[in-house]
Amino acid sequence: MSTLSAGILLFLIMDPIGNIPVFLSLLKGVSPERRRYVLLRELLIALAVLFAFLFGGQYILKLLQLRQESISIAGGIILFLIGVKMVFPPKEGGIFGGTGQGEPFIVPMAIPGVAGPSAMAALLLLTNTQPGRMMQWAVALFAAWGATAAILWSATFLYKVLGDSVLTALERLMGMILVALSVQMFLDGIATYLRVAPPAG
Numbered sequence: 599m600s601t602l603s604a605g606i607l608l609f610l611i612m613d614p615i616g617n618i619p620v621f622l623s624l625l626k627g628v629s630p631e632r633r634r635y636v637l638l639r640e641l642l643i644a645l646a647v648l649f650a651f652l653f654g655g656q657y658i659l660k661l662l663q664l665r666q667e668s669i670s671i672a673g674g675i676i677l678f679l680i681g682v683k684m685v686f687p688p689k690e691g692g693i694f695g696g697t698g699q700g701e702p703f704i705v706p707m708a709i710p711g712v713a714g715p716s717a718m719a720a721l722l723l724l725t726n727t728q729p730g731r732m733m734q735w736a737v738a739l740f741a742a743w744g745a746t747a748a749i750l751w752s753a754t755f756l757y758k759v760l761g762d763s764v765l766t767a768l769e770r771l772m773g774m775i776l777v778a779l780s781v782q783m784f785l786d787g788i789a790t791y792l793r794v795a796p797p798a799g
Contacts, residue, residue, distance in 0.1 A: 608742035614749035616769035644712035673719040674784030684773025
């Protein structure tokens with residue numbers, strides 16, 4: 599996977615378009631002068647968590663004694679479920695459930711809003727399959743996070759300009775792309791397993 603492909607994958611997983619209505623709802627109960635501060639804080643927390651998984655992912659896998667193909671298959675399944683929810687979102691609360699009350703802290707904006715389990719699984723997969731390209735994965739992660747942050751920073755403007763129907767259509771398109779990527783990841787994991795699995799008997 600190229601750096602550009604990894605960046606696009608991570609951007610789709612973070613789903614900033616689909617998060618616009620959710621984030622606006624979460625920030626509705628926050629005083630206007632603190633909204634930018636809260637959003638920046640949550641975005642930075644999410645970035646820190648994702649970088650921790652990027653650089654610590656190999657050690658987590660070694661500790662758990664998980665094989666590369668297991669992560670690929672599990673990551674494909676997780677991405678598939680997230681993609682399906684993007685295409686067919688729940689009626690209430692977006693793909694991450696209810697929004698809650700008060701000023702959000704870490705949950706649900708940073709985790710799982712931006713740094714969700716699917717993004718973490720994708721980073722584990724990248725670092726496990728090609729550990730020698732950590733700098734490229736770091737660039738891909740930062741670029742995806744930067745694009746996500748820019749969209750969420752402009753959430754109010756984008757929501758007014760595009761409207762709910764256009765945002766929903768864009769999210770479903772991103773979900774369809776993510777479903778296709780998840781199927782490819784799943785099939786790659788199965789193919790790798792069949793190649794390396796010991797013969798029966």
